[in-house]
Amino acid sequence: MARVNSLTVVRAVVAVLVAAAFVTALATGPIAIPLVVALLGAATYVPLKLRSSFSSEPDGPAKPDAISRRTAMKRLGLGGAAAAVPLAGLPVLAGQLPAAAEEEPAVGPSGRVRQWGMLIDLRRCDGCQSQGTAPQCTVACIEGHLVPEPMEWIEVYERELEGGGSQFLPTPCQQCQSPPCVNVCPVGATFSNPEGIVLIDQDRCIGCRMCMAACPYDRRFFNWGEPPVPPESILADYSIEHQVGAPMGTVMKCDFCPDMARAGTLPMCVSACPNDAIYYGDLEEDIATNGHDVVAFTEFMADNNSFRQKEDLGTQPRVHYIPGHGELVGRDKDVTGRFPTTWPWLERVKGSVTWSR
Amino acid sequence: MEPLTEMDSMEESDREWSDRLERRVLAPTQGSSRAFKFWIVGLATVMAWGFFAFYYQWRNGLYVTGMRDRISWGLYITSFVFFIGISHAGTLISAILRASNAGWRTPVTRIAEAITSVALISGALFVIVDMGRPDRLYHLFLNGNWQSPLMWDMLAITIYLTASVVYLYVPMIPDLAMFRDKLDGKVWKPQTWMYRTMAIGWNNNPRQRSALTKAIGILMLLIIPVAVSVHTVVSWIFAMTTRVSWDSTIFGVFFVAGAIYSGVATLVIVLAVMRKIYGLEEYITPTHFKYLAYLLATMALVMIYGNASEFITTGFKMTGEEAFAFRQLFVQDFAPIYWFYFFGGLVAPILIIAFRPTRNISGFVVASVLINIGMFFERYFIVVAGLRVPLMDYEPASYFPTWVEWSILACGVAGFLMLLTLFARFFPILAVWEMKEEHFERRREEKELVDLRVEQIQKELEAVK
Known part of the structure; x- marks a missing residue:
């Protein structure tokens, strides 16, 4: 040697x-x-x-x-x-960077990319107490997106009011403009698209759940097992903007329906609201609608003292709220509680399991 | 110093000392006892069970764990943080004490360095076990997002792992050469081949020695900042979020202190066990344990100080959800493990080390076991209690690990012990050449003193005449 x-x-x-x-x-x-x-x-x-x-x-x-x-x-x-x-x-x-190829962003009349935003008028939200059903926004979202149980991509929280009674707070993904979830994703599977929407590429997600730890709004959901979705979800084509056939071991959330907005349709939660409480629109063109009325986005916000959830965290959500507790639709604030959400699938994908959050 | 001439001028007692040391270190390679085989089979069984549990999880998803959306990390991330913490044993003992030229460290460095590498491997694997889609790990390489603390973590841990394996290996080269020379033809052929290859032609010439000293010096200085960065970055997985109990500037410092604390405690346990099994009483003495125990007591005080800094500053103001976090930690769900951590893991070890009746090796081992349980609990409540604080208006979730998680944790511990056992079975567990060097250095100094004294006496005698 x-x-x-x-x-x-x-x-x-x-x-x-x-x-x-x-x-x-x-x-x-x-x-x-x-x-x-x-x-x-x-x-x-x-x-x-x-x-x-x-x-x-x-x-x-x-x-x-x-x-x-x-x-x-x-x-x-x-x-x-x-x-x-x-x-x-x-x-x-x-x-x-976009995780995968997606649709061209929608462009407004000014030639600039649309910036989707949402405004929820809490004065008109009674948690669907008057309907005697689970909140219709959640129901429509689940049926439209084939959302696995027990995810409520738009969840109606009930919050106690100072001085008694409660208010209902429909909470979709807040579409932060400084999104903590995007910043911590190690593989760039979740990202902000040019329209300002936070999306998830489930073909790239590694399931580390760092984004769930980072999200301050509890708006991210994990497919812990084979998700309980109806068999027809297998037939639908997956796209980042249209998440169906949720793969096990990946994260999901509200995608703000940019595909529908581009096609000129309102998101399911907006059109399903019986009290027209949810406005959806373009902050760039400064216009929003609940399906019946059209408002100037920023002016409507300013006139009604809108707020954003957890403003102090600096996440800059795109979902705004007008304070209230259903008073415009005749809700008694002292009647608390709402109907629980159910998942309507009679049949589920074979081998799927359910869990609670 | 010229080691070769040193060998020639060795006195009989020194030669005997040196031979005895070599025999001790070579002993484990001479075959396995019955107990050893049982131990290995036992560990392998636990590991096999853990692999089955992982397969089961792979097929059914993380559904089989106790984790859910609202407490989305649990025992795996706890174990990850804990094992990465243990890995700080080696660096501290070996690099910091080497840098500060603390002579007593020599017999314990090798074992400490081995713990580092082995704990890092065990710890890093827990992240993969925790992933929903471990099959997509390659995305970290293809699409890494450098904004993410998880990527910082991966970079830091891989650098630390490579650095600590190199740092384990390089100072071992002369000892591997000794194994190569002494074991040629006495052990399994591939084993001899391994020693020959790993010794990369070491023949103890002065140029090699100076090169080795230089290399160790460079590595020693490089590895300290790497080690500090690793546990800081691990803490940043939590501290980079906006959750109340995680959003803290003290986290990095606190995690590093905790890492050194549990790392040294692990070292005490492993040293005590190896000392007994391999009969190293002559080399690893009660003095070593005493020094390590003093280090433990110091770190315990640092940890108590850290707890005070963190909880008094936040608790005084009690902003936002802080009240909930405090209540669940100090009086509700997590109170038993918090107070065990505080009294069992921090206060009790200080008392054990402080009072003379318990200031012995058994006492230190008991303290170290308490410390490690306490620190595991600390990691657990940091992860789980932090996630449990409700973000919105919902009932706080609950979490308890399932059999799958316990099995995989057991597998991780068994894997850690297995790697350590195999290391001790095939590699030199003491830094023989460094110990010899120190021994001869000491002998020479003694001899010089004697010579000096003799000279003096002679002079005095002449003066009297």
């Missing part, structure tokens, strides 16, 4: 370390790229997060955060590279 001298030992150590460095650069290229990208990511993300939290403008027609972040990336020469280079293996803030 050949005797190896000391230099070889040093070289071997160095070689092992360098090899280790390359392996730990996740086999994607030189270690410098991910590190530089991580630093640049932090350098762009933190100031923008600060800037957006100090901005006095409500999100309204203002440029949404996701876009401005992208512009900032471009300024740093990152965005351009991200657009030009096919990104297989180059980890450039994948969370900012």
Whole structure:
């Protein structure tokens, strides 16, 4: 056996370390790229997060955060590279990039991309007490999206009011413009699309549930087992904007129905509301409708002292609320409780199981 | 120092000491006892059961665990944090004490470094077990999102793992060469081949020695920041969210302190066991345990201070959901495990170490077992209690691990012990060459002192004459 001298030992150590460095650069290229990208990511993300939290403008027609972040990336020469280079293996803030091919974003009359938003008038929401049914928004969403039990993508919470009584709070995914879930997803499976909607690519989701830990609104749901959906869901085509046939081990949530909006239809929850409490519209064109009335989005919000849930967290939701407890539709605030949601499927996909949240 | 000439000038007693040390370290390679075989088979059985549980989970989804939407992490993430914590044993003992030139560390470094590598492997696997779609792991490589704390984690842990394996291996080269020379023809052929390959031609010449010293020096300094970063980043999985009990600036520091604490406790247990089994009483002495125990007591005080800093500052203001978090931790659901952690895992070890009647190896082992149980509980209530605080208007969820989770945890522990056992069976568990070096250094100093004294006496005698 050949005797190896000391230099070889040093070289071997160095070689092992360098090899280790390359392996730990996740086999994607030189270690410098991910590190530089991580630093640049932090350098762009933190100031923008600060800037957006100090901005006095409500999100309204203002440029949404996701876009401005992208512009900032471009300024740093990152965005351009991200657009030009096919990104297989180059980890450039994948969370900012669409996980898979999707539809072209809807464009308003001004030529600008539509920014979908929602306004829920709590004065008109009685939790469907008057209907004697489970909240119709939840029911319609479940039936329209074949939502597995026990997920309520739009869930009607009952909150105690100061001074007694309760109010109902229909809560879909809040479509944050600074979404904590998107920031923490390790594979960029959940992302903000150009219309400002947070979507999930279930072909990419690894099921780590980091987003569920990060979401401050409890609006993310996990397919713990083979999800209890009706057999016909197998026939529907999956798309990121139309999540059916929920695969086991992935996360799901309200997708804000951008496909329907683009086709000129209101989301299921909006059209199903018997009291027309939910408005859906475009913040860019500043217009929203509940199916009957058309309102100027920002003016209607300002006139009625709208608020957003957990505003202090700086998540900048796209779902706004007008305070109230169903008084416009004759609800007695002291009558508490609502009917529980049920899932109507008589038949379920074979081998599926149910669970509770 | 010229080691070869040192060997030549060795006195009879030194030669005997050195031979005895080598015999002790070589002993485990000489075959397996009956008890050893039973131990291995037992561990393998537990692991096989754990693999079955994982297969069952793979087929049926995480549905078979106790986790659900509102408490979406449980025993797996707890174990992940716990094992990554244990891995800090090696770095602290080995790198920090090496850097500060603490002589007493030499006999315990090898075992500490082995614990590090083995605990990291066990810990990292728990993340994969926790994933809903482990089959899609490759997305982390293809589509990694560097904004995510989980990616920071993956980067930090893989770097730490490679670094600590290298750091385990490099100082072992001279000892592997010793194994190669002494065991040639006495053990299984592939085993000899392994020692020969791993010793990469070490023949103890001065150039090799200086290269080795340099390499160890560089590694030692590199690995300390890596180790600190690892547990900081692990804590950031939690601290980067907006949940009340996680959204805390102290988390990184606190996790690193907790990691060192449970890591050293694990080291005490493993050392005590190996000392008994392999008869290392001569080398791993009560003094070593005493030093480690003092380190434990110090870390326990740091942990108590950390608890005070965290809970007094948040509890004084009691903003938002903080009241709920406090109630469930101190008086409701999590109170038993919190107070066990506090009194059993922090206060009791300090008392055991402080009072003379219990200040012995058995006392330290009891303290260390308490510490590890306490720290596991701490990780558990950090993860589960943090998730349990309701985010919206719903009834707080509950969580209890199922048999699948317990089985996989048992498998992780068994795997940890298995790897450690195999390491002790096939590799040098003491840093023989470093111990020899120190021994001869000491002998030479003694000799110089004696010579000096003799000279003095002679001078005095001459003066008298």
